[in-house]
Amino acid sequence: MAPKNVIVIIYLLTLTGIIIWLGIIFLAPYLASESSPLAGFIYALFSPTCHQIPSRCFFVFGHPLAVCARCLGIYAGFLAGTLIYPFLKGFFSPSLPRIKNFILISIPILLDTAANLFGLWKSSEWLRFLIGLIWGVILPFYFLAGFSDYFIRRHKISLEIHHKK
Amino acid sequence: MNDQRPGMFVPALIGGAVAGILSGIPFVNCLCCLWIIGGGMLSAYLLIKDSPMPLSAGDGAIVGIFTGIIAAVMEFIISIPFKAVTDKFMRNMIDRFSEYYEEMPRGLESWFQEGALETSFLWAIIGLIISVVIFSALGALGGIIGISLFGKKPAQKGQGSVDVHKDTGDRQP
Numbered sequence: 001m002a003p004k005n006v007i008v009i010i011y012l013l014t015l016t017g018i019i020i021w022l023g024i025i026f027l028a029p030y031l032a033s034e035s036s037p038l039a040g041f042i043y044a045l046f047s048p049t050c051h052q053i054p055s056r057c058f059f060v061f062g063h064p065l066a067v068c069a070r071c072l073g074i075y076a077g078f079l080a081g082t083l084i085y086p087f088l089k090g091f092f093s094p095s096l097p098r099i100k101n102f103i104l105i106s107i108p109i110l111l112d113t114a115a116n117l118f119g120l121w122k123s124s125e126w127l128r129f130l131i132g133l134i135w136g137v138i139l140p141f142y143f144l145a146g147f148s149d150y151f152i153r154r155h156k157i158s159l160e161i162h163h164k165k
Numbered sequence: 166m167n168d169q170r171p172g173m174f175v176p177a178l179i180g181g182a183v184a185g186i187l188s189g190i191p192f193v194n195c196l197c198c199l200w201i202i203g204g205g206m207l208s209a210y211l212l213i214k215d216s217p218m219p220l221s222a223g224d225g226a227i228v229g230i231f232t233g234i235i236a237a238v239m240e241f242i243i244s245i246p247f248k249a250v251t252d253k254f255m256r257n258m259i260d261r262f263s264e265y266y267e268e269m270p271r272g273l274e275s276w277f278q279e280g281a282l283e284t285s286f287l288w289a290i291i292g293l294i295i296s297v298v299i300f301s302a303l304g305a306l307g308g309i310i311g312i313s314l315f316g317k318k319p320a321q322k323g324q325g326s327v328d329v330h331k332d333t334g335d336r337q338p
Contacts, residue, residue, distance in 0.1 A: 017302075041288050041291075041292070044288070044289075044292055045292050045295055045296070047244075048188055048189070048237070048240045048241075048244065048296050048299075048300070049188070049197055049198045049201065049296075049299060049300075049303070050197045050198065051197060067197070068197065070197065071197050071198060074198065094222075096222055096309070096312075096313045097313070099313060099314055102310070102313065102314070113196065113199075139306055142222075142306060142309045142310050142313065143302075143305065143306050143309065145222055145309070146222040146223060146225055146226040146305065146306075146308070146309030146312075147223070147226055147305070149221050149222040149223040149226075150221075150222070150223030150224075150226050150227065151223075152223075153221060153223050154223075
């Protein structure tokens with residue numbers, strides 16, 4: 001398959017994946033409100049990647065979301081970043097963001113996490129969400145570029161082998 | 166050219182073990198998915214350290230995927246003895262919550278009473294499989310970020326390594 005097609009497929013899979021992921025996060029409290037046993041499974045599914053402390057979660061349908069406000073922000077930011085990716089980068093010239101940009105965008109989440117951890121201040125759920133959102137936006141620019149690079153390189157290597165034969 | 170690349174197993178094992186253990190310990194796991202991304206970054210750093218040649222973002226993605234798989238298995242094992250502690254902590258949280266808020270969100274209490282976090286062995290295995298997929302994606306992300314942060318720049322172009330370049334900054338997020 002041509003690398004361009006593979007890159008488009010990677011993009012569409014990533015976009016679909018993050019939409020489903022966010023959908024499941026909201027599905028958990030809905031199922032819990034309907035007393036479905038699947039709710040417990042979904043909450044358990046997210047427990048390895050999130051502490052799920054209820055006081056740090058948004059409540060929907062009377063139940064906490066499957067992840068905390070910060071994680072929700074990161075995933076929502078990832079979706080936003082994925083949506084704007086083709087307009088900022090184009091599909092076919094994968095390049096990683098500059099280190100300076102990554103460090104700048106990581107400062108709020110690092111500061112807020114450290115401050116909350118050491119009890120310097122207590123952020124509201126909305127602030128946690130916003131900070132996660134800001135950080136999440138840059139992540140697809142790594143994710144998509146990294147996987148695109150992998151498949152482009154594989155394609156080049158297979159072409160080289162083909163030419164040598 | 167490929168034979169010059171360092172083995173990915175040891176860096177992935179170290180990064181995965183660190184990420185999995187930290188994700189599985191109650192209280193320490195408050196950094197959520199950041200531990201897995203951090204584990205991927207650690208693996209990428211260790212891979213770069215042992216590599217005589219510049220590595221690409223794709224290499225970071227692959228070592229990150231392996232890191233995620235190992236982290237998911239490690240977290241699964243580590244969390245078993247801590248399950249009782251975690252459940253107790255969650256129940257204490259709801260008690261604290263009720264002290265601060267006059268009106269409890271509807272259904273929160275019953276959510277705990279119904280044992281929302283309890284799952285059968287079969288569900289646990291299905292959960293582990295899904296965790297492997299999720300952790301792999303997060304690990305890959307960490308691996309790519311790690312390559313970007315710690316990676317050596319290619320000495321010459323066209324030597325079969327880096328195709329993904331650092332952006333010149335004209336179209337940045």
